[in-house]
Amino acid sequence: MKTQSPPVNRPWNLEGWGLRWKVSAVLVIPLTVAMVLGGLRVQDELSKAVNFSSAAKQVADVPAIVDLGTAFGTASAGFAANTMMPEDLQAVDAGIAKVTAAADNPDLSAPVADQLRRSLASIKSLRDQFKPGGTVPATLADDTTAVRSDLTRVIDEIVAPIDDPAVLAEHTRLVGAWSSQRRLADQVSGAVLLLKNPTAPLTHLISASGAELAMIDTLARSFPLEDTKINALREGVQKRTDMIDAAVGGQLPLMELRTSLLKSVAIYGSLIKESSDAITATVTQRADETRSAAIRDAAIVLATLLAAIVLGLLVARSLIRPIRRLRFGALQVANEDLPDAIERIKVGDSSAVTDFEPIPVHTTEDIGQLARAVDDMHGQALKLAGEQAHLRLQIGDMFETLARRSKSLVDQQLGLIENLEFEEKDPKRLESLFRLDHLAARMRRNGDNLLILSGNRVRRAQSAPVQLGDTVRAAMSEVENYQRVQVGSTPHGALSGAVATDVVHLLAELLDNSLRASPPDSKVKITFARAVDGGALLEIVDCGIGIPEGDLAVINDRLASGGEVSPETARHMGLFVVSRLAARHGITVRLRRTFETARDQGVTASVHIPDSLLVSPLEMGHTGPIPRVDTAGMQLVDTAGMQRVDTAGLPQVTVVRSDEMPPLVTETARPAPAPAPNPPGVLPQRTPGATGLPQRVPGAAVPAPLPPTPAPAQQAPAQQVPSATPPPSAPLPPVSAPAGQGFGGFGSAQPVRTESADVDSPPATRHRYRTNAAKTASFFQARPNATASQDVTTTGTPIFSGMVTDWLTDPITSDGPAKREWTSAADQGWTAAHRASEAPVEARTESGLPQRTPGHRLVPGGVDTADRATARPRLRDPEAVRDNLSRHQKGIREGRAASMAERTSIGGDR
Incomplete structure (x- = not known):
């Protein structure tokens, strides 16, 4: 509707008078004349x-x-x-x-x-x-x-x-x-x-x-x-x-x-x-x-005047009351009835098209005919809304069909890529496959976005509850530059399978936005806290350029409203998806500034998960606790002839697990007898073959045949099994695996089949991010980046080639010796670490807590003081920063110009 400025209301402009004033003027003028004439007659x-x-x-x-x-x-x-x-x-x-x-x-x-x-x-x-x-x-x-x-x-x-x-x-x-x-x-x-x-x-x-x-x-x-x-x-x-x-x-x-x-x-x-x-x-x-x-x-x-006044009032009342009812009815139709009926039509109530209350003016004169005209317009608007809802439903079905076809193809592509990952031995090609795997995962998420845009839920099977930490790591696996994400301590609790899938999607969209809107060398932090109502509060913090206060208010309003399909939906798909997912499960998502006074204010996304969506550890239905593995006699891997891989780009994840939280097990795993616990402060020793990986003879370039007997029945969670100490520049995170999937030490993240797994029986229903643990786990293993891969020879070292071969080999189907010795010169470092962990705590605080001395338990030789002294802080090139900002501004101008040209072409076609 073309809006015009309202005309200036002047007292002498009769068109601007209200209905009461007009009717009063019509009545007052003749009554005044009659009163004057009658008064003159009486005066005469x-x-x-x-x-x-x-x-x-x-x-x-x-x-x-x-x-x-x-x-x-x-x-x-x-x-x-x-x-x-x-x-x-x-x-x-x-x-x-x-x-x-x-x-x-x-x-x-x-x-x-x-x-x-x-x-x-x-x-x-x-x-x-x-x-x-x-x-x-x-x-x-x-x-x-x-x-x-x-x-x-x-x-x-x-x-x-x-x-x-x-x-x-x-x-x-x-x-x-x-x-x-x-x-x-x-x-x-x-x-x-x-x-x-x-x-x-x-x-x-x-x-x-x-x-x-x-x-x-x-x-x-x-x-x-x-x-x-x-x-x-x-x-x-x-x-x-x-x-x-x-x-x-x-x-x-x-x-x-x-x-x-x-x-x-x-x-x-x-x-x-x-x-x-x-x-x-x-x-x-x-x-x-x-x-x-x-x-x-x-x-x-006087009697005539009174009669004229009464008659005039009756006539005015007969005019004003129907017009007032018509006005109120039209306003109610425009402001309440029609929007409510459209909302009912949107949710599928077809009776709203024909079921509406007519305007309460039931006469047959002009005002009654005008009321019927308004009712006709109301009915036509509802009919048009019904047709639009039907058209929107058809478009939603079209989106759903296209999205499900695309998802099916992407899932097949992911299966092929995972098979290639298991069979690939070359680290560079493996890295490329991982990147393809990541892109395919993003394509699958885009298909899920299209399903949400169409108003349909993603069809998922029932799955077991998922820990909050696993949910966050699954979200990290779906974003680019996951290495920049830092995860804090994870609270206790888990999410049901259907809710966890949507929460993973929601967190992935927020993480993707934070990573894209923050500098490439900055970190995006994920923190957890327990809300007052018993729910969980997750915050994703970045240090980007921030968002103006007015735009933040508009975004928060859109997040609170549950998302509305508009021409801006395609440009802000992530915001629409987050609002729809949050409204679906009653999750509250709000954005605020990270720093109020800094130049780069950043944005903090707060996600409040209500207590009704959380599943306590006691409700997850475990068959029993998983004992810790006795690793007192564990032998270390010989890494003398192995190239060290630069893992500076990996995510620095620190997962804190409480001793009160029961470990995760699979539905088919049988509990094993728990060995005697290790004394406090002593690092566990790993026994060769305890991880389920095939043993390799030092110097062998090909994997040895697998033992005829399968691996132990049960593996401990990764957070309970220590890995070798990584280099200070790239500490590997002790990532907890999904239920029933243990990870080996030294960054190994390949799945291990349990003894109780029945090949012939149908697989148990599992969560989407737990059905294929290899994909999720492989995302957090140590990968060579582009710089490190240039230093590695084309053929690779024998130790690395053997490890890659063992990782990508199924220990159940492969043949090999029952046990292989796996030792290296790094065993001395583990022994030194064991001795350092046994050092007693001499000082305590006033409350009785142990007070440690910084660097007291460092492994001797683990820190190269000379290299640290000579290391220089990283300096950013001003020209590079200027070039990045120039390219960013140029992209904004080109995008706006393209959008303006598109709108102009659309307006010309119309």
């Missing part, structure tokens, strides 16, 4: 309610203003006609008091209040003139009209802000009735003039009646048709008009005129009263209605 209703409530408080003063205007008109008309009554003045005074209080109403606007105060001032000034018997001013009628006009404007300003049709209709009625009443007042004034001067013209009365009739027609528009009061007013005007027409040229009936006028005045009063009261009641009702409407609208808006 509340504003109307407040306005109507304020208008109701203002309109409450309209009846008082109307009453004041009516009372003032009545008083003014009575004063002009000299018919004013005290009650008229009292009504004016009461009206003035009410309107004065209304002018102080805080709900009135400032202009209305000022206008009302000016009207009150005019009314008060005229009221002071209304006195019985007083002079009527000529402008009384005009002043009265002006006052009533001011009061009308005040009412108009009070009612004008009220935006309600019913209030406006009542206001129109009120103004119309009041205007008509003023025209009626003009008629009253004309009638008063006629009473005073009957000969006065009737023009004023006639014009007033016409004006009233016109105002009544205007007023009738605000009332229903055929309204009784409007009809009564029209009839009164018509009756008065008829009176005036009948009185032309004659006397006007004043009493009937007065009655008609009073009747009209009463009707106008009732109309004005009803209109003013209707305005007040209507405004108060509208205030209550708008208040109730505001409360109702607020409740409706």
Whole structure:
């Protein structure tokens, strides 16, 4: 998958918002708009309610203003006609008091209040003139009209802000009735003039009646048709008009005129009263209605918003929950289910391909279809993993087939090489055969690596337990430059056959890596220790250039994970094999630095073998202890005429055996009676023929016939049989042989057939590294290296030729004399060594342990002081070191270039 850098998450980028934020935005925006609109509606209703409530408080003063205007008109008309009554003045005074209080109403606007105060001032000034018997001013009628006009404007300003049709209709009625009443007042004034001067013209009365009739027609528009009061007013005007027409040229009936006028005045009063009261009641009702409407609208808006919020939450929940389940299910499939199913498929569980839990979204809409698509991808991935596992199994089978064929051919090759080794007499050719044997063993190990790579176990027969020391030596036999390996003391215990084979393979890979990664002149040490849990701890220590800390951590992780097949497996086959073998048996392998501060830090490989894999010596099923061989009368080999072979390249192995550990025996060996033990500090003497090797007469170049009787029934382990002291420059290791296979002295490592071996019976089941002891044993015998072989003559010395012939001759099938004398001038050295070993210990430590003097028990003449004094330390040529490093760096560059070219060619082919 092509990886891209994630985009920068900006707040205004809607695509980067989470699902919850997106759904919230979808819900919040319309809900906010609805809340704003609903709030505006409620606010409008509340504003109307407040306005109507304020208008109701203002309109409450309209009846008082109307009453004041009516009372003032009545008083003014009575004063002009000299018919004013005290009650008229009292009504004016009461009206003035009410309107004065209304002018102080805080709900009135400032202009209305000022206008009302000016009207009150005019009314008060005229009221002071209304006195019985007083002079009527000529402008009384005009002043009265002006006052009533001011009061009308005040009412108009009070009612004008009220935006309600019913209030406006009542206001129109009120103004119309009041205007008509003023025209009626003009008629009253004309009638008063006629009473005073009957000969006065009737023009004023006639014009007033016409004006009233016109105002009544205007007023009738605000009332229903055929309204009784409007009809009564029209009839009164018509009756008065008829009176005036009948009185032309004659006397006007004043009493009937007065009655008609009073009747009209009463009707106008009732109309004005009803209109003013209707305005007040209507405004108060509208205030209550708008208040109730505001409360109702607020409740409706809140309920609608709540319903919208609940519905939005339900819809959002129906969207978010399936998507969340889909997301969690997809993540679980990617992070847990699919890897677990792939691991099950890798181990062979075919049910994992079809047995998987679908994502818990079972709807049929878009999200459900997306969940089914994820399930389909999950199934396809499992199907592909199954096909890949099947393909991997086929490839593993192919590797296994090729590896087993190769191993079969290598085993045949090893058999042929071993036969040639037994038959070869030339040391140089024998050395070449040994090298071929070693290469074939490495090829066999490579075949085992291929089997492990294919995931199959190496087919091995059941075998007896193997000592830890034998396991280490078997691992050494499979690596190159085994001479550089130093083995420390081996702990007690053994491994079962199947486990031992894999441990040998594991140790061989670690040894091979340490030898390749360390300088050619350095040593690789193998140390042993007993772990806290009772297991064994083996450490392989080298002094190479080391590994960086980060790479060590990666390698340790791979070792702990058990190995995973990857493109790097072929390059790091050893690491893969070690991790697989360690994971197979529960063995822990860790790498660490040998030195933390040195230039060449080196690497130490720690191998922890758990106690469950170890077999104690008591559980190995021995038939009995093997007694030590009495070698008190042993004769030494005459080495006077024998060339000394340089063994500096051989491994310096020191194996410490405890006296409590029982010796190893074969399954068919019979115990022999144990001779008397040697006294402490005395070296055992070897008896001629005790080793089972054919005896040779000094000077004979060919082997003598073998004795008719076979060798003794049982041989002691090599660590209990001392060999001749080698030269100081190349001490030969006392290597312990496998069970039932004893090694002769002087580095001899050829197998000896026991007396109890039945030729006709089938061979006992043995470990792979014990079925052919000649191969393993021959690996640790003294071999001539390339330098030493140049000093040896082509024909060889007679003694060496005879020894090689005897070594490669089967003592059972060969014929020869029963015993041959085998002596040499070196017997004097063995005698001197015997005397040196008998020297008593004179000094002891505080704890009672013997304290030896260095060099006190050296064989006289064994150390050449002159040669040691003249010996020079070995110096490394700087040019040679530089050349080696240059070649190493060049190889790294060429390898990287080849790998890059290979990857480039593969990418181009694709």
